[in-house]
Amino acid sequence: MLEIKGLTATIDDKEILRGIDLTVPDGEIHAIMGPNGAGKSTLSYVLSGREGYEVTGGSVTFNGRDLLAIEPEERAAAGLFLAFQYPVELPGVGNANFIRTALNAVRRARGEKELDAVAFLKEARAAIKLLHMPDDMLKRNVNVGFSGGEKKRNEILQMALLKPSLALLDETDSGLDIDALKIVADGVNALRGPDFSALVITHYQRLLDHIVPDRVHVLAAGRIVRSGGPELALELEARGYAGLEAA
Amino acid sequence: MNAGDFLDRIDLAALPGAVSRRARAAARFRATGWPTRADEAWHYTDLNARLKSFDLALPAEAGSVAGLIPETDLPRIVFVNGRFAEDLSTKMPGLGCYASDAALTEGRDQPMVALNAALAQDGAVLDIAESVDAGTVLLVSIAHAAHQAAIAPRHRIRLGAGAALTLIEIARGEGEYLHNPVVEIALGEGAVLRHYRLQDEAMAAVHVATIFADLASGARYDSFTLNCGARLSRNETHATLAGAKADVHLNAAQLLTGSQHGDITTIVAHDAPNCASRQTVKSVLSGAARGVFQGRIEVARIAQKTDGYQMNQALLLSPDAEIDSKPELEIFADDVKCSHGATIGALDPEQVFYLRSRGIPEAEARAMLIRAFLDEALEPVTDATAHRLFEDAIDAWWRKGVL
Numbered sequence: 001m002l003e004i005k006g007l008t009a010t011i012d013d014k015e016i017l018r019g020i021d022l023t024v025p026d027g028e029i030h031a032i033m034g035p036n037g038a039g040k041s042t043l044s045y046v047l048s049g050r051e052g053y054e055v056t057g058g059s060v061t062f063n064g065r066d067l068l069a070i071e072p073e074e075r076a077a078a079g080l081f082l083a084f085q086y087p088v089e090l091p092g093v094g095n096a097n098f099i100r101t102a103l104n105a106v107r108r109a110r111g112e113k114e115l116d117a118v119a120f121l122k123e124a125r126a127a128i129k130l131l132h133m134p135d136d137m138l139k140r141n142v143n144v145g146f147s148g149g150e151k152k153r154n155e156i157l158q159m160a161l162l163k164p165s166l167a168l169l170d171e172t173d174s175g176l177d178i179d180a181l182k183i184v185a186d187g188v189n190a191l192r193g194p195d196f197s198a199l200v201i202t203h204y205q206r207l208l209d210h211i212v213p214d215r216v217h218v219l220a221a222g223r224i225v226r227s228g229g230p231e232l233a234l235e236l237e238a239r240g241y242a243g244l245e246a247a
Numbered sequence: 248m249n250a251g252d253f254l255d256r257i258d259l260a261a262l263p264g265a266v267s268r269r270a271r272a273a274a275r276f277r278a279t280g281w282p283t284r285a286d287e288a289w290h291y292t293d294l295n296a297r298l299k300s301f302d303l304a305l306p307a308e309a310g311s312v313a314g315l316i317p318e319t320d321l322p323r324i325v326f327v328n329g330r331f332a333e334d335l336s337t338k339m340p341g342l343g344c345y346a347s348d349a350a351l352t353e354g355r356d357q358p359m360v361a362l363n364a365a366l367a368q369d370g371a372v373l374d375i376a377e378s379v380d381a382g383t384v385l386l387v388s389i390a391h392a393a394h395q396a397a398i399a400p401r402h403r404i405r406l407g408a409g410a411a412l413t414l415i416e417i418a419r420g421e422g423e424y425l426h427n428p429v430v431e432i433a434l435g436e437g438a439v440l441r442h443y444r445l446q447d448e449a450m451a452a453v454h455v456a457t458i459f460a461d462l463a464s465g466a467r468y469d470s471f472t473l474n475c476g477a478r479l480s481r482n483e484t485h486a487t488l489a490g491a492k493a494d495v496h497l498n499a500a501q502l503l504t505g506s507q508h509g510d511i512t513t514i515v516a517h518d519a520p521n522c523a524s525r526q527t528v529k530s531v532l533s534g535a536a537r538g539v540f541q542g543r544i545e546v547a548r549i550a551q552k553t554d555g556y557q558m559n560q561a562l563l564l565s566p567d568a569e570i571d572s573k574p575e576l577e578i579f580a581d582d583v584k585c586s587h588g589a590t591i592g593a594l595d596p597e598q599v600f601y602l603r604s605r606g607i608p609e610a611e612a613r614a615m616l617i618r619a620f621l622d623e624a625l626e627p628v629t630d631a632t633a634h635r636l637f638e639d640a641i642d643a644w645w646r647k648g649v650l
Binding site: 048049050051071072073075076077081082084087088090091092093098099101102103105106109158162 | 596597598600601602603604605606607608609611612615616618619620621622623
């Protein structure tokens with residue numbers, strides 16, 4: 001599914017990623033934990049193709065394709081989804097229109113038939129119900145006036161409808177109360193299957209109580225410094241990140 | 248060419264209607280000539296420089312223009328090269344008649360209005376009787392110029408007390424020409440006119456439109472203008488709130504690219520108490536396009552409790568694009584609420600990336616955000632046909648390679 005080899009990247013000539021090696025096989029959920037400034041968000045932005053990051057070395061292969069060679073929209077069409085740590089507000093853009101445009105752009109790129117407004121609304125309403133979200137979520141402008149929790153849930157709604165094969169969840173748990181956390185986790189767990197992988201980036205262990213990862217990696221100072229099973233998250237929660245960089 | 252040389256070419260006496268009025272208007276125009284940047288009202292728009300290269304004359308017979316008329320189910324009034332095109336228009340008893348007389352309203356002697364009065368041959372005259380809801384009417388003015396022609400229709404719209412009308416006005420054409428319409432509007436007590444205007448001229452054209460709207464008490468004038476054609480355009484609206492509790496909405500948007508120049512100028516006179524005026528003007532400027540917004544609000548001493556709002560926002564898609572914004576508030580009453588604001592910005596790369604990360608190609612992402620930027624200006628457009636025409640014009644703009 002996703003294979004990252006020796007990935008290095010800079011922002012404004014400052015090296016943030018210093019040689020990441022990471023493989024996420026089909027159907028697995030991996031967690032990336034680490035202290036602030038370790039490069040967690042940078043990794044998710046580099047993978048999703050945001051401007052301003054310069055990849056200086058290494059490779060990323062996604063379902064056999066060179067991920068770094070294609071545009072952000074092509075990455076989405078190829079099955080990559082980034083749940084933003086800070087979802088962007090789009091005043092004047094209706095949420096339903098936005099999600100349908102995205103869905104149809106992806107369907108078009110995949111050679112699938114586009115959904116008309118009626119078929120889309122049917123799917124969207126079903127997803128909203130499944131995720132226990134308020135009905136008016138679709139009618140509002142994208143993320144405008146949404147609470148922190150609503151913004152994160154809106155990310156999960158988009159994910160549920162776009163059905164990616166790889167989801168990058170960038171600190172999706174930050175700022176969520178326990179109910180919202182469960183909704184987000186349910187959304188991810190609902191997609192679990194042999195054709196869905198996820199990279200869950202988080203600072204805290206609590207999200208991993210609800211999305212149980214197959215592997216946990218610790219990112220510190222731009223490198224993966226430890227990898228292990230789910231128990232590694234518990235260990236980190238107990239002992240903190242101190243001393244990891246030396247490990 | 249200069250104003251005098253142009254008028255010398257024209258036999259005003261051969262035009263229909265009262266010669267003396269034409270002669271007076273022509274003399275007035277001759278005295279001022281084309282507006283230049285030395286005229287304060289034209290400081291940002293050099294019409295003289297633009298028209299210098301034009302070899303103007305009255306228009307000759309037009310060829311086929313059917314393709315320039317939008318397909319709708321609405322009754323329509325069509326003018327071609329400033330003449331009423333009966334064969335292209337819908338017969339509308341009860342909607343009044345068409346003038347072959349250029350009525351020059353005294354005191355309206357701006358140079359381009361005087362030129363219109365000197366040259367105008369036909370125009371729509373819509374007289375809607377008291378309490379009648381006349382529905383939606385399309386007013387199409389087409390220029391079809393084989394040579395550089397000056398086209399000057401003059402329309403007059405009167406709504407009796409409590410009457411209502413939705414007027415969709417479209418200016419289109421082919422070739423190089425000066426399109427110089429004047430629209431005079433008088434709204435009786437409680438009358439409502441929704442005036443939707445699409446300036447979609449040929450790219451070599453010059454478009455200078457002047458609108459006068461006089462409102463009696465409780466009347467409402469809701470207008471929206473979309474400027475996307477013409478190499479130079481100016482839309483100048485004079486709204487006079489003459490009766491209490493009258494209400495105007497003078498919204499506009501312009502989508503300009505290349506070396507296009509678009510000027511939105513408004514003069515709102517609050518001459519009675521408890522009136523409201525709202526203006527939201529949005530410019531999207533690509534290439535080396537230049538946008539101008541001049542908005543003047545005059546509040547007379549008697550016009551207490553005036554509520555005036557003016558917002559001018561520009562989205563610059565290129566480093567060579569330019570917007571000039573000049574708000575002017577002249578307030579003589581002491582109990583008023585007047586505000587104005589202006590913003591200039593570029594598309595937010597964060598927003599573009601968010602959309603692209605969801606699979607939306609970059610050009611489509613930019614189009615979505617620009618369309619969202621325009622949304623507020625389009626608010627007064629409640630008519631479905633008008634909405635579709637504007638959406639079509641906006642969609643056509645994307646195809647000009649501006650994204």
